[in-house]
Amino acid sequence: MAEADRIRWQCRRGLLELDLVLAKFLDRHLENLSPTGLATFKRLLDYPDNDLWDFLNGKTPPPDAEAARIIKLFD
Secondary structure (H helix, E strand, C coil), X not given: CCHHHHHHHHCCCCCHHHHHHHHHHHXXXXXXXXXXXXXXXXXXXXXXXXXXXXXXXXXXXXXXXXXXXXXXXXX
């Protein structure tokens, strides 16, 4: 399985809203992410759905500056 396929699989979440936002992000940004950006995105996918959703909605601040940079791409 290709790396992009593995990442897409990880983006399938329990929250439909999160699925939609992540799929849109992948379509727009996946192939343009730097290695650091890709690693940060994959690290964000390790968070539980509700925590990740809170980061993306601005309810909770991102865990670090690199995560904030990736989350800003969701706007």
